[in-house]
Each structure stands twice: as structure tokens, then as C-alpha cells.
Amino acid sequence: MGIRIGLVGLGQFGAAFAPLFKAHPAVDRIALCDLEADRIRRFSEDPFYADKLSPKDIYLSLDDICRADLDALVVITQPWLHAPQCIQAMESGKHVYSAVPISSVPDGDEILDWCEKIIDTSRRTGRHYMLGETTYYRPEAQFCRRMAAQGKFGDFVYAEGEYLHDVDSGCNLRQVSHQRSQGIAGQEWRRTAAAKYYDKGIRSGPMHYPTHSTSGPVCVMQAHALEVTAYGWRNRSGDPYFADSAFSNEFALFRMSNGATVRIAETREAAGILGNDSETFRVMGTLGSFSENRWFEATRPDFAHVDYQNLPKPSRRNVDQAEMFERFPPEVEAAFKRAMHRNLSEAELQTRDFQPSGHGGSHPYLVHEFCDAVASGRAPAINAWEAARYMVMGVMAHKSALRDGETLACPDWGDAPR
Numbered sequence: 001m002g003i004r005i006g007l008v009g010l011g012q013f014g015a016a017f018a019p020l021f022k023a024h025p026a027v028d029r030i031a032l033c034d035l036e037a038d039r040i041r042r043f044s045e046d047p048f049y050a051d052k053l054s055p056k057d058i059y060l061s062l063d064d065i066c067r068a069d070l071d072a073l074v075v076i077t078q079p080w081l082h083a084p085q086c087i088q089a090m091e092s093g094k095h096v097y098s099a100v101p102i103s104s105v106p107d108g109d110e111i112l113d114w115c116e117k118i119i120d121t122s123r124r125t126g127r128h129y130m131l132g133e134t135t136y137y138r139p140e141a142q143f144c145r146r147m148a149a150q151g152k153f154g155d156f157v158y159a160e161g162e163y164l165h166d167v168d169s170g171c172n173l174r175q176v177s178h179q180r181s182q183g184i185a186g187q188e189w190r191r192t193a194a195a196k197y198y199d200k201g202i203r204s205g206p207m208h209y210p211t212h213s214t215s216g217p218v219c220v221m222q223a224h225a226l227e228v229t230a231y232g233w234r235n236r237s238g239d240p241y242f243a244d245s246a247f248s249n250e251f252a253l254f255r256m257s258n259g260a261t262v263r264i265a266e267t268r269e270a271a272g273i274l275g276n277d278s279e280t281f282r283v284m285g286t287l288g289s290f291s292e293n294r295w296f297e298a299t300r301p302d303f304a305h306v307d308y309q310n311l312p313k314p315s316r317r318n319v320d321q322a323e324m325f326e327r328f329p330p331e332v333e334a335a336f337k338r339a340m341h342r343n344l345s346e347a348e349l350q351t352r353d354f355q356p357s358g359h360g361g362s363h364p365y366l367v368h369e370f371c372d373a374v375a376s377g378r379a380p381a382i383n384a385w386e387a388a389r390y391m392v393m394g395v396m397a398h399k400s401a402l403r404d405g406e407t408l409a410c411p412d413w414g415d416a417p418r
Helices: 012-023 037-044 062-066 079-091 108-125 139-149 173-180 184-196 211-221 330-340 346-350 363-376 384-402
Strands: 003-008 027-033 053-059 072-075 095-098 129-131 156-164 225-233 249-256 261-267 279-285 288-291 294-297 315-318
Touching: 003 012, 003 062, 003 363, 012 027, 012 037, 012 072, 012 330, 012 363, 027 037, 027 062, 037 053, 062 079, 072 079, 072 363, 079 095, 079 108, 079 184, 095 363, 108 129, 108 384, 129 363, 129 384, 139 211, 139 279, 139 288, 156 211, 173 184, 211 261, 211 279, 211 384, 225 384, 249 384, 261 384, 330 363
Parallel strands: 003 027, 003 072, 027 053, 072 095, 095 129, 156 261
Antiparallel strands: 156 279, 225 249, 249 261, 279 288, 288 294, 294 315
């Protein structure tokens, strides 16, 4: 018997994941939930979903779908709703997948409280929480975790993580903000945010959306932040987009639990990118390093008998995505390929290689990890404890920037129970 999954939030981002969750071989039944019936109708009337979707599994509220006989909920709603909705789902006996971040509100102390509440709820209820952080399953992260597991980095020395997303870049943040404010949930947020935060002088910043930049170094090194020093850049043009933000760009330096140093950059008002990608990370070790899809390796001499005439030479090679990506089980790959190419005939489909897509190819890996974890009764890789470590780095960096670079300790809730 397969698992039963409810999809909560069917906007633009939720719609990108719905076909993959429906197609996964471990899923026998899906349910749909959104505040807006028109969004649900796009899926309920689509023949692709008919074999796993019953008319009785349509819901217009989180309360109602939490009462349904489902194993798990996938919460892809507005960022400020993630934490309370995920807690409600776990309290109702459901495992839960959350879009990023854990929470996105202007008050850093409130975000930390939500992190602790999610961890406590997961521990108390025995229900698993997974954060759908895309960087974790980008091909670079998959490759670097394998290299780390083999000891190829040696001791970690330094790492960088970046999310360089200018407000007027290709994925225009003004447009994203406008779209989020139009729905029922967005209109409610506009009514309450000013009184709860902005009228009290509480201002957010890009470090409150940190997981794309922090998760790469953390998941590869398997280390957490001990302390941080950070600085911010305030908008100087009077751009109304940044009216409720303390900073438009923030930069932080962390001391990590493994002795390494990590630099994190979150920019929303800086044209262009550094290097080859705007959403990336780099990791340096005593024996190996990874940067911009290149693997560097140092071969050390025999320290007891150094031959200065024939010292080993370092190596460098480019790593392509085919090598970085891990393979899916054949039945999962076949199901995802069909879901991603629904317009092709079976004959045409057989001529296509499977190409993971969505945020660097991460989307199908996130779906498979959650579905497999629920089906097998294990904790997902990006569990509540892991996710909190990504979030804490941003929250404490923003606090440090507000205090003009004061060095602050970073809280930690330990490792996930085994």
C-alpha cells in the first residue's frame, strides 16, 4: 500500500511540484487544498490527476485537510504562513514538507521561536518535518557531499554561500511581491504586517531568506555556526520596494563548529553576479576544494622523506552535471520523466534522457526524498534540526548587522534524533 499526500497551496510554485508528487510511485492517493477554488479546478479537471485524485479529496481550508486520513501534507503557501501551518499539520498526525524558508517575518526572535516550536513539535509528535531547500539537491551539493563522505576535502578550511538576487533581475522580485499580495492570504498579510511589525520599527532584510546560501556549506561540511559578524547595506535611492527593510544587501562571516570560516552574501540591490552563478557555494579543504564546477585536489608529499626534485603536482578538472547528479531508482525516474513530458507520446518519451529540472534540477530530488522518507518511516535529510541550522545563520547575521557588526553567538538545537 502506498502513501497518501495532500498538497496545500496550488499557486505558481505549488503547481510546479504537483505533477511530481502525483507521479511518484510511492504515492497512491493525493488530495488538494487551496483557499481559492479556481486554483484547485486547474488540477481536479486535469485527466493527469484522475487516477490518484478523488472528488472527496478537495479542500478549501487547512483545517479541513488536516482532518483527512492522509499520511503527509506538502505546504507550499506564503512564506509567513509556513511555520504555523506545518506545526498544525504535525499536530494533526501528518508528516510535513515545507517550502522555504521555515518562516519569513520581520522579527528575528519570532523566527527563532518558530524554529524551536517546529523542532519540539516534530520530537513530541513523532511526525517528520522536511524543508524543501533547493540548494541541498543542486548537482554541486550532491557532488560535494559525496566528496566529503570519501574524505576528499581533508579538513574543511573555508566556504562561501551566495544568493545574489537583484530586485530587478530576470526573476523580478517586484513582480513576485505584487503577486503574493493579490490573493486572499496576501491581502490578509498586508492588513496585519504593518501593525504587528512595521509600525513598531521592526525591519527585515535579505538574511531572513538565507537558506539558498547557507545550506550548501552546512550540508557539505555537516557543521553549524557558532558565531557571526555581519554588515548591511541600506538602500539610498528611496526605492519603495525596500521601505520596510533595514538593509537591501547583507554580508556575514561565521565561525563554524568544525573550525572553518564561512562567508555568506545575500543581495537584493546589486547588479549582476560574482563568478558563474547567482545561487551557489564554494568549499575549500586542506586536500580538495570545489568552486564554479571545478574540483581541485592537492597531492601531499611523504612528509618523512620529501623528494624536492619530484614533488607531486596538484590537479584540477571540470565537473559536469552528469557526474554530479545521483541516479534515481528506475521506476521513479520513469515516472518523473512521464510527468515532466506529458505532451510526448510513449515512443517519443523513450528517445529522451531524463533531465532533472527546477532550481538547478533539485525539484524531483526533493519530491523523491520526502516521498521515500514517508514511505519508509525514516527522517528526511533536510529535517527540522538541519533546517534550523540554515535559518539561524541568517537570523543572527541580520541581528549582527543591525548592531553594526557586533559578534553574536548562534543558537543550536543539536542533531536530529537517530
